[in-house]
Amino acid sequence: MTETLLIRTDGSSQIGTGHVMRCLSLAQAWSKADGNVHFVGAKIPNGLTDRIDQWTTRVHRLNSPRGSQCDATRTTDIANEYDASWIVVDGPHFDADYLSELTVGPARVLLIDDMGKRVHYGTDIVLNQNLHAHEDMYANRYSDTELLLGSDYVLFRDEFLEWIDWSPDPEVKPRTLLVTLGGSDPNNHTKTVLNALDQVEADLETVVIVGALNDSLPELTDLAEEVNQSIQLKQNVSDMAAQMAWADIAVSSGGTTCWELAFMGVPTVVGTIAPIEEYTMTGLRQTKLFSPVGNFEDIAESEIGNEITRLISDTDYRTRMSNRGQEIVDGYGRQRTIETMRNF
Numbered sequence: 001m002t003e004t005l006l007i008r009t010d011g012s013s014q015i016g017t018g019h020v021m022r023c024l025s026l027a028q029a030w031s032k033a034d035g036n037v038h039f040v041g042a043k044i045p046n047g048l049t050d051r052i053d054q055w056t057t058r059v060h061r062l063n064s065p066r067g068s069q070c071d072a073t074r075t076t077d078i079a080n081e082y083d084a085s086w087i088v089v090d091g092p093h094f095d096a097d098y099l100s101e102l103t104v105g106p107a108r109v110l111l112i113d114d115m116g117k118r119v120h121y122g123t124d125i126v127l128n129q130n131l132h133a134h135e136d137m138y139a140n141r142y143s144d145t146e147l148l149l150g151s152d153y154v155l156f157r158d159e160f161l162e163w164i165d166w167s168p169d170p171e172v173k174p175r176t177l178l179v180t181l182g183g184s185d186p187n188n189h190t191k192t193v194l195n196a197l198d199q200v201e202a203d204l205e206t207v208v209i210v211g212a213l214n215d216s217l218p219e220l221t222d223l224a225e226e227v228n229q230s231i232q233l234k235q236n237v238s239d240m241a242a243q244m245a246w247a248d249i250a251v252s253s254g255g256t257t258c259w260e261l262a263f264m265g266v267p268t269v270v271g272t273i274a275p276i277e278e279y280t281m282t283g284l285r286q287t288k289l290f291s292p293v294g295n296f297e298d299i300a301e302s303e304i305g306n307e308i309t310r311l312i313s314d315t316d317y318r319t320r321m322s323n324r325g326q327e328i329v330d331g332y333g334r335q336r337t338i339e340t341m342r343n344f
Contacts, residue, residue, distance in 0.1 A: 004036040006084040006107065007056075008075050009091050010066050011045040013213045016274070017183030018256040019090040020048055022112065022129075025155040026088055027055040029338050038082055040075050042066035045183070047212025047236045067093035072101035079107045086110060086341055089123075092276065096120045108344060110337075112155075114279055121145055124344060127337060129154045129259065131283025131328070148340060154259040154333040160241045164331045168245070168265040170322035174312045177204045178247035178266070180240075181273055181296075182255050183211035189273050189296035190220055193251050196304035198227045202312050205230050207243060212236040249311045249318065251304070253296070254280040262289060262325030267318040269307045271296040289324050 007027060011020040020041075027037045039052050042062040052059060060078055064070035079087050079102070087102055090112035096119050102109050109123040114130060116137030125146045126138055133149040141147075177197075181190050190208060197206065206229050210217050217235055224231040237243060244250070244264040251269045252261055254277030261268045268290045272278055284292045291307050293299050311318055 002034060002036055003030075003085040004038060004057075004082050005030040006038045006040060006075070006079045006082070006087045008040045008087060008089045008094070008102075010041050010043040010093070011048060011183065011213070012043045013184040013186045013215070015091065015093075016255060017045055017048060017212060019112070020045065020052070021157065021183075022155040022256055023088060023090050024051060024055060025157045025334050026337065027052075028158050029334050031055050031057075033338075036082070038078065038084065040078055042071060045213055047183075051238070066091070067095065067098055069098075069101070072098045076102055076105050080105055088112065096122070099123055108341070110341065114276055125340065127153050127155075129333060130280055131287050131289070132279050133283075146340065146344070148337060151259065151262075151328045152330070152333060153337055154263070154329050154331075155337065156260070156263065156331055156334055159239060160260060160263060161331060161334075163241050163245060163264060166245060166264060167326075168248075168322055170248075170265065170267060170318040171315055172248065173315075174248035174318070175203075175205060176246055176248045177206045177308070178209065178243055178250040179206060179252075180209040180243075180250065180257055181211075181253040182257065184213035185211060185216065185253070185273060187273065187297065188216040188219070189253070189271070190214075190216065191223060192296055192299075192301055193304060194220065194223050194227050194231070196301040196308065197229045197231070199302055199305035200229070200308050200312075202309065203229070204312075206232070207247070208233045209237055209240070209243060210235040249308070251308065253277060254284075254292075258284070258290070259329050263329040263331055265322040265326045267291075267311050267321035269293055269304065269311065271299060271304070273297075287324070287328060288320075289328060290321055 011017040036057040039056040110125040111123040121141035127148040
């Protein structure tokens with residue numbers, strides 16, 4: 001019998017596209033196993049609709065405020081209508097009351113969480129793929145709620161799993177740099193990074209990935225022509241893994257892209273562009289992975305430039321980062337998650 005997976009998540013310039021992208025990983029796996037996937041969203045980014053359509057049976061657009069009682073009721077109705085086996089929920093705006101509404105129905109519920117800040121966790125599974133995740137964060141949960149915690153459960157899309165045997169050579173002197181600050185970058189911190197590059201003496205071939213919801217492309221295009229580096233801007237790419245394989249080093253925000261860069265073994269300078277990313281930074285510091293520089297809002301351009309220069313000049317520093325990243329993130333998180341759901 002074909003099973004149905006229902007995904008409830010959103011993307012916007014405020015919350016970015018990471019929630020949608022990691023849910024697409026599960027959608028790909030479910031679809032490839034001949035399952036049906038229904039995607040439910042109150043805000044669906046225009047730049048991602050083609051990808052969502054590719055891996056889903058049907059997309060349902062909600063008119064109710066996201067995370068509201070009406071949202072929960074409609075999502076439950078859709079799950080019941082299509083006899084969903086599982087509902088996957090991803091987003092900070094879905095509180096404990098919302099989740100409680102979903103668990104009343106026959107479908108199992110998997111919550112993808114980052115912060116551990118909800119007053120109660122009553123879903124069947126809670127998945128937190130971040131390095132800071134630990135069981136004490138979920139003390140207020142049902143006794144039969146299963147926890148999938150840490151980097152063993154990082155969710156990768158197909159484009160990354162094709163590189164599962166990839167081994168970069170961090171000892172080669174860096175010539176290529178990837179800059180990627182998420183799907184939206186609402187405060188245009190990419191501009192800060194480009195200004196920092198103007199202070200880097202080494203010659204770098206730089207690719208700047210501008211996300212699907214980033215409105216600053218015209219300004220960044222003008223700035224790139226003024227910076228004393230070779231810079232190419234690309235928007236809403238579909239081959240992110242290949243872009244990372246090309247890069248010797250990177251500058252990234254603290255979202256899900258961090259785990260992709262770790263998986264690909266790319267030594268990276270990481271800063272935050274949203275409060276939720278502070279949790280990621282905590283894990284990076286605890287495990288000594290990458291170079292966490294703090295909030296891009298507060299950090300001086302010269303400090304970013306200095307960290308990039310250090311990555312270029314310090315071979316041991318790069319090698320430790322690259323090896324550590326691939327030790328921490330092995331690429332089998334999606335497989336482990338799907339197996340847990342199937343065996344629940």
